[in-house]
Amino acid sequence: MSAVAAAGEGDAHGGPRSRKGEQTRARLLEAAKEIFEENGFLDARISDIAERAGLSHGAFYHYFESKQQVFREIAELLDEQLAEPMESVIFAPGSSADPRERLFTALHRHLERYAEEARIMGVIEQVARYDDHVAAVRSASNVRHREAIEKSIRGMQRKGAADPALDPKIAAAALGSMVERFAEMALAKGQLDCKLDDAADTLARLFVNALQMKEPKVRRAPRG
DSSP states (O other): OOHHHHHHHHOOTTSOOSHHHHHHHHHHHHHHHHHHHHHHHHHOOHHHHHHHTTOOHHHHHHHOSOHHHHHHHHHHHHHHHHOOOHHHHHHOTTOOSOHHHHHHHHHHHHHHHHHHTHHHHHHHHHHTTTOHHHHHHHHHHHHHHHHHHHHHHHHHHHTTOSOTTSOHHHHHHHHHHHHHHHHIIIIISOOOOOOHHHHHHHHHHHHHHHHTOOOOOOOOOOOO
16 A cells, blocks of 8 residues: 555545545545546546546545545645654764764655655646645645754754854755755656765755754863
């Protein structure tokens, strides 16, 4: 079962509460995702979604009001799955890895997940340009990511681990946008052919260089 189907089965969003109903709804979500990947949003048909799920055309409307509604839900589910809290990654409590290694791990995981969903993410990015709801989902996600990065930068500045002259809000917006636009360009649109290891390593280096990141200074207890 895919991540979208599993998420759909676990959260019916006001839909059927029976186990069978949740499973049917999850099948429709997975089928819809496949049809959107293959045909795009505009050319996708509800009859094709129902047929792919092994259901009648009318059964679709028992769970969703429209093609737009099921697409919006898929966009929301994927947004949640692709989110990567930067604060926990940068500080990584208990981790002995240096900042670049921690960032590499986080960015590689994010790009790997995005690559797995690149086809549908490409469709979501297109629809976000004219669907206010999908655009709002993407915008809210970007705001959350920027706020998490900003909080991390402020924390590192207090610890002497990042350039104190940087404006955390502007730096977070710039670095967060870099990662998301890179993922869309390279993975969803296929405009750059590169290995995920190389991409994650370069992005991590850009983070470290831009923030002038270093290990926090260790305060030594006074002698005597």
